[in-house]
Amino acid sequence: NAGVTQTPKFQVLKTGQSMTLQCAQDMNHEYMSWYRQDPGMGLRLIHYSVGAGITDQGEVPNGYNVSRSTTEDFPLRLLSAAPSQTSVYFCASSYLLGDTQYFGPGTRLTVL
């Protein structure tokens, strides 16, 4: 099992550009989520999904879109990148919400 994979590992964008961060898991987990990590703030939930076709907002959803067309994939889209979105992004999955969440290696995004 590859577990949770994320691509790319690093990305530099200019303000206003759009892009998609990819996340995939091969553990047949229903629950997937996206977090951003900023110094001194821990991890904050952006969006999450409890199954294919079902998504919901987390704590900091503005500026991000998600969709879940398959159990395996949960991409995160930045519609128009802003410097405030400079952060490290983690994708995670679990069989159930209360179960252990498995994290990907992260994507370090810089918006200039």
Add this chain to the structure above:
Amino acid sequence: AQSVTQPDIHITVSEGASLELRCNYSYGATPYLFWYVQSPGQGLQLLLKYFSGDTLVQGIKGFEAEFKRSQSSFNLRKPSVHWSDAAEYFCAVVLEYGNKLVFGAGTILRVKS
């Protein structure tokens, strides 16, 4: 507001000394509690979790944590710290029947030889 608090931003301990990292939460309902560790440049790894039952839980790498409902705390402990334990530690909480995992701000552990 519902929150998770880790009062210590940084902690430095000597190798071989004991360790306690504090975590408090403000939820009124029954929580599920987790401790994760993040090594530099890495993702997060689960150390241990509490759902119900015995309030003292054992985790990987020699860590343990104790749930104290009366104090709304879930402190992480290790009797003897190793240099490889240097990392950032996160406490996290999800409510029973809830759907969001909320993290504390993290505690950075430094180990001096």
